[in-house]
Amino acid sequence: MKKDQLSIERCPVISTIQKILGGKWKIEIIYYIAFEDVHRFGKLRRHIGHIAESSLVKQLRELESSGILIRHDFQEVPPHVEYHLTELGNSLIPVMLHLKKWGDEHWDELTR
Template sequence: METMESCEVDTALEILVGKWKHKILFQLMTHDVMRFNELKRAIPGITQKMLTSQLRELESHDIVERKVYPQIPPKVEYSISEYGKSLQPVLDAMHEWGKNHTDHLNRTYAETNEQS
């Protein structure tokens, strides 16, 4: 493992960490293309301002693509970029680890209650 000075986990976490980014990525990875309001409806509790901010950050890192159609009213679609698709195994691994961790905690809690 690398030293903390050169640990690139920080770089990855800067992109992924937050209350909303992983939820946005999940939606975009399970749908080919989504419009802004579709994303907003699919993520309960996210504000328009926060969704805009998070999408811009993901776009600036080339994780999300934004396509604007020149029409009235404006039509904007979001999708995962080719580069962003490389996050899929990372997110799958995090999902699996989170599931295993929850199971572990549930087993530990059950064992503790049995001993009481």
């Protein structure tokens, strides 16, 4: 077993970050869905900004396969899709709020 594989298995923090939340846009996607009430693909893309459509699709699919998001496909014309946090995804909200609090408390130190 490789050293980095061993550390991932021993530490749930590293494992969660690398296997579930790793990816340039995943935290931001979760943030907009959880805190900004943004659920549609196009709106997510506009809020995030410089994300390629293929990257957003990939990140959403990975979050969905991890059980963090659920995709609701409306059978309408024109078709549209919405994403919502699952119960598992909602359990990340307190963690994100703690990270926000930590960031707020240490912002001055971090941005010197």
